[in-house]
Amino acid sequence: MPRPLNLIVLGTAGAGKSALTATFGKWIEQNTDQKVAYINLDPGCDFVPFEPDFDIRDYFTIAQIMRDESLGPNGAMVRASEMLEQRAGEFSKQINEIEADIRLIDTPGQMEVFLFHGGPEIAKLMEGVTISLFLTDAEVAAKATGLVFTRLLGLSIGLRLGVPAISVLNKIDLAQGKLAEIDRMLADAELLKERVVKESSGVMIDLTLGLSRVLPDLLPAARVVKASAKTGEGMRELYDIVHEVFCACGDLT
Ligand SMILES: Nc1nc2c(ncn2[C@@H]2O[C@H](COP(=O)(O)OP(=O)(O)OP(=O)(O)O)[C@@H](O)[C@H]2O)c(=O)[nH]1
Numbered sequence: 001m002p003r004p005l006n007l008i009v010l011g012t013a014g015a016g017k018s019a020l021t022a023t024f025g026k027w028i029e030q031n032t033d034q035k036v037a038y039i040n041l042d043p044g045c046d047f048v049p050f051e052p053d054f055d056i057r058d059y060f061t062i063a064q065i066m067r068d069e070s071l072g073p074n075g076a077m078v079r080a081s082e083m084l085e086q087r088a089g090e091f092s093k094q095i096n097e098i099e100a101d102i103r104l105i106d107t108p109g110q111m112e113v114f115l116f117h118g119g120p121e122i123a124k125l126m127e128g129v130t131i132s133l134f135l136t137d138a139e140v141a142a143k144a145t146g147l148v149f150t151r152l153l154g155l156s157i158g159l160r161l162g163v164p165a166i167s168v169l170n171k172i173d174l175a176q177g178k179l180a181e182i183d184r185m186l187a188d189a190e191l192l193k194e195r196v197v198k199e200s201s202g203v204m205i206d207l208t209l210g211l212s213r214v215l216p217d218l219l220p221a222a223r224v225v226k227a228s229a230k231t232g233e234g235m236r237e238l239y240d241i242v243h244e245v246f247c248a249c250g251d252l253t
């Protein structure tokens with residue numbers, strides 16, 4: 001990969017962002033010749049399962065903001081995101097100076113706060129090609145409406161950050177019996193539509209029918225990866241899809 005690639009790892013609280021950052025980074029180091037850098041943008045965590053090359057906690061932490069400004073955890077996270085936004089130029093400069101082929105960027109559990117403030121600014125200032133990985137529990141996607149919800153959220157994240165988003169259904173080790181059904185729904189738009197209608201009721205049927213008509217165009221199935229940060233399953237597939245999206249972005253820039 002000729003230019004640095006930034007992978008912003010986002011996802012719902014506890015979806016496994018930090019675990020996947022560590023597992024995917026290790027996989028890349030062991031299976032390719034790419035040099036990986038680890039960036040922690042979560043000021044609220046006590047522990048990260050990788051050694052950060054850049055750590056936002058060197059500048060501020062949620063515990064410290066709570067103390068200094070008499071705020072609760074969510075108020076402090078909003079404040080931290082504003083600080084991230086205000087100092088995005090300084091932080092992104094430091095991150096851009098880290099020599100690496102791939103920068104894995106772990107983000108806070110309060111995803112919406114990061115997406116409102118700080119996240120878009122950082123994404124804009126990163127040098128190279130930037131892609132986001134959007135993690136949710138695979139379990140959620142076992143229901144058709146859950147799958148649609150997950151994929152729409154991924155699409156919104158891409159829109160907000162201004163970069164392509166790859167959906168990662170993490171923790172597949174906990175959803176083994178449901179993976180075949182997820183695959184069927186991903187591969188067959190008609191089946192997904194049927195299932196969505198079956199799960200919806202009342203006025204929601206019109207909405208879900210409308211959505212299921214546009215989804216296949218908006219969300220190509222190839223952008224979904226099933227993975228486990230715990231067992232390491234799906235890392236090769238994730239790498240291949242990242243590479244594909246990276247090459248497509250490269251052609252456009
Ligand atoms: N079984 C299983 N557990 C996982 C997997 N990935 C993460 N976990 C567990 O899920 C919990 C949360 O993982 P984290 O990596 O801290 O998740 P996170 O998204 O970074 O969490 P926040 O930053 O607090 O939002 C931990 O107990 C992990 O060990 C997985 O693929 N399978």
Ligand SMILES: [Mg+2]
Binds near residue numbers: 108109
């Ligand atoms: Mg985390």
